[in-house]
Amino acid sequence: MNVVFFVIVAVAFLTAAWRQLTAAHAQGEAPMQLLSQAVVEQAGGAVELAIGLIGVMTLFLGLVKVAEAGGLLTILARLIRPVMVRLFPDVPSDHPAMGAMILNFSANALGLGNAATPFGIRAMQELDRLNPQPGTASNAMALFLAINTSGLTLLPTGVIALRAAAGSEQPAAILPTTLFATACATVTAVVAATAYRRFFPVRPADTLEAGDADAPEPADTQADMDLSGGGGEGYPAWVSGLFFLGLAALIPLTIAYGKAISPWIIPLLVTGFLLFGVCRRVRVYEVFVEGAKEGFQVAVRIIPYLVAILVAVGMFRASGALEAMVATVGAWTAPLGLPAEALPMALLRPLSGSGAYGIMASIIENPATGPDTYVGFLVTTLQGSTETTFYVLAVYFGAVQVRRIRHALAAALTADVAGVIAAVAVCAWLFL
Numbered sequence: 001m002n003v004v005f006f007v008i009v010a011v012a013f014l015t016a017a018w019r020q021l022t023a024a025h026a027q028g029e030a031p032m033q034l035l036s037q038a039v040v041e042q043a044g045g046a047v048e049l050a051i052g053l054i055g056v057m058t059l060f061l062g063l064v065k066v067a068e069a070g071g072l073l074t075i076l077a078r079l080i081r082p083v084m085v086r087l088f089p090d091v092p093s094d095h096p097a098m099g100a101m102i103l104n105f106s107a108n109a110l111g112l113g114n115a116a117t118p119f120g121i122r123a124m125q126e127l128d129r130l131n132p133q134p135g136t137a138s139n140a141m142a143l144f145l146a147i148n149t150s151g152l153t154l155l156p157t158g159v160i161a162l163r164a165a166a167g168s169e170q171p172a173a174i175l176p177t178t179l180f181a182t183a184c185a186t187v188t189a190v191v192a193a194t195a196y197r198r199f200f201p202v203r204p205a206d207t208l209e210a211g212d213a214d215a216p217e218p219a220d221t222q223a224d225m226d227l228s229g230g231g232g233e234g235y236p237a238w239v240s241g242l243f244f245l246g247l248a249a250l251i252p253l254t255i256a257y258g259k260a261i262s263p264w265i266i267p268l269l270v271t272g273f274l275l276f277g278v279c280r281r282v283r284v285y286e287v288f289v290e291g292a293k294e295g296f297q298v299a300v301r302i303i304p305y306l307v308a309i310l311v312a313v314g315m316f317r318a319s320g321a322l323e324a325m326v327a328t329v330g331a332w333t334a335p336l337g338l339p340a341e342a343l344p345m346a347l348l349r350p351l352s353g354s355g356a357y358g359i360m361a362s363i364i365e366n367p368a369t370g371p372d373t374y375v376g377f378l379v380t381t382l383q384g385s386t387e388t389t390f391y392v393l394a395v396y397f398g399a400v401q402v403r404r405i406r407h408a409l410a411a412a413l414t415a416d417v418a419g420v421i422a423a424v425a426v427c428a429w430l431f432l
Helices: 002-022 031-069 072-087 096-109 113-130 139-149 157-165 171-199 237-256 258-279 284-301 303-318 321-336 340-348 353-365 374-385 389-399 408-431
Strands: none
Touching: 002 031, 002 303, 002 321, 031 157, 031 258, 031 284, 031 303, 031 353, 072 096, 072 237, 096 113, 096 139, 113 139, 113 389, 139 171, 139 389, 139 408, 157 171, 157 353, 157 374, 171 258, 171 374, 171 408, 258 284, 303 321, 303 353, 321 340, 340 353, 340 374, 353 374, 374 408, 389 408
């Protein structure tokens, strides 16, 4: 991200300087003056965006906390256990690794990134105990991370909150597009990880150097729970089958009637989560407030990231560099449904979560695009349905000191490409 940030600013400065010195600009304010204005305006705009985001972020994290306290995470874990047993035949069904993976996927599906990470690290540690070649990724590890980086998401609460803060009239309209894109990416991740492993055979792993410390345990109380059950033994197979059939049927329904149901989504989420909590005898008010506190802290923590990337992107746009890139690349990608304005988002998302988040924010804050245009829908769908691949691989493999990742990166990047293609296709179908 250091290189990306510097390159964007440097290219913006050099472009504006060239236009200023050669007078290669139309009548009006000088390029350097526009560049200076962009720096100040975007820095202030980033803070205003974060302040507007605080309220919506606290709302959604409060609701999710109610659902989590009511046991929704455990219910999802029991529903997907029969599928997990078949996806990971090398992992015993009663092994702690299975429970940790199930809880990680369930937390990711609900958009609980903070809760998903310790479960994921614990899953990697347990999988490493089953690994006959320490230091080399096993097939189960590669498949687990490929699914993890595919952005398995059923409820993109953070992106919906940002769209609402940006003034979207239909902030939840990306729910059907995100569901479709993340489903395609996840299926592709499973297929790719299964197909690629034959081209990356297991070889003797590097011996850990003397003095290497064991991977640290994740510092989170949730990671210390008993993971052997992973939410219990799981529901009967027919119950899980009905769940996945219903989920599969939901995708075409949301695509076909996405515009009609989008105004209902947020009211239904608020009412449904609170009703679930009441039915599960959760003290909904106290738990909601506790989750809302976390939302406030998250919104405040992202202010520096927003300032940095929004200033850089604002400079890039004001200098004329973005206009030149759009004119050059857009002619090739626009017919495919991927406008040049969305290219930085698609390329940066696997590399930097904060950078992609900032670029998405700058696009939907730009009056020329906004959150409710095709570009706005596309970039927010990409944000909600894809994951920061390199970060996830670095953190999870680093936790167990795996040096040879075999086909994990190839499978993850294949899933990323599938997610982008699916996002373009479904957004073009609904919004273009």
